[in-house]
């Protein structure tokens with residue numbers, strides 16, 4: 001093995017740079033040259049690539065985003081796109097490819113693996129919606145950003161007391177996954193949490209909040225994942241049922257930037273190292289993951305997250321602490 005490629009695809013996630021750094025350093029130790037493919041699968045289709053040497057990855061772990069840039073392209077979802085990518089991988093003389101990305105990117109990687117390309121996928125997405133790993137790169141940083149933001153809202157929520165309770169509805173990312181909302185609610189102390197995996201039970205929310213207001217609480221924090229519903233609709237419905245006005249806050253892409261947390265840097269460094277070692281030592285394709293603190297290689301299958309026992313337990317735990 002002499003040359004491998006690496007690309008970052010889909011939603012960028014803090015910590016992706018640590019994975020790239022780890023891949024380049026581990027490859028260099030094994031006398032393998034790494035080529036960075038830019039803009040995700042767009043770069044693979046358009047042959048936009050460059051050699052990655054030690055200076056290119058020097059101290060990049062501190063930066064959010066990805067030095068390779070990420071990208072999305074529907075062309076890669078077509079048979080023609082996959083055929084073109086396979087041709088280009090051969091033209092670039094790559095002996096293997098490491099794809100860092102979320103669920104969609106991993107589906108693309110699996111298609112390349114079916115065409116006899118040696119591909120390893122590394123889960124990188126703030127959403128934590130890949131079922132073969134306990135954690136994905138970027139999730140911890142995103143949760144920290146959410147918790148810091150909620151802490152700030154709490155300062156004013158607790159300090160200014162009006163006649164009516166002050167209620168804050170905070171939308172966090174997570175198109176199909178409630179993990180950011182759940183884990184943030186758990187660590188920050190929300191009064192309610194709404195996630196896409198569970199239908200919103202307005203009666204339960206109203207009862208819970210009214211019980212809190214009855215015993216003298218003067219504010220409430222509700223954390224809602226974007227996939228749980230439309231922010232304005234949820235706000236209007238709650239305002240109508242509660243009879244109080246609600247302030248809504250959309251954290252949006254703030255959650256995807258900034259310096260990666262220590263956890264994400266370490267996780268990404270382990271994933272990168274293990275991905276290269278796997279390419280060298282095992283003739284297998286698959287998805288790297290962390291399971292009970294072990295770094296593992298999973299077979300490509302359906303990586304989309306389905307509710308695990310742990311997820312259900314975290315939901316119950318969050319709800320218990322919300323009430």
Ligand SMILES: Nc1ncnc2c1ncn2[C@@H]1O[C@H](COP(=O)(O)OP(=O)(O)O)[C@@H](O)[C@H]1O
Nearest residue numbers: 010011072073076077101102103104105107108
């Ligand atoms: N079913 C699929 N088959 C092939 N490629 C896919 C598939 N789904 C997504 N991709 C590729 O991966 C890219 C990123 O996917 P996306 O779902 O947007 O982000 P993420 O990988 O972060 O989940 C897409 O733009 C596309 O190029």
Ligand SMILES: O=P(O)(O)OC[C@H]1O[C@](O)(COP(=O)(O)O)[C@@H](O)[C@@H]1O
Nearest residue numbers: 010011102103125126127173174175
């Ligand atoms: O930045 P974009 O293209 O608007 O995408 C937003 C989406 O990306 C995410 O931040 C991450 O999702 P993926 O990593 O699966 O792409 C979602 O939480 C959010 O819905």
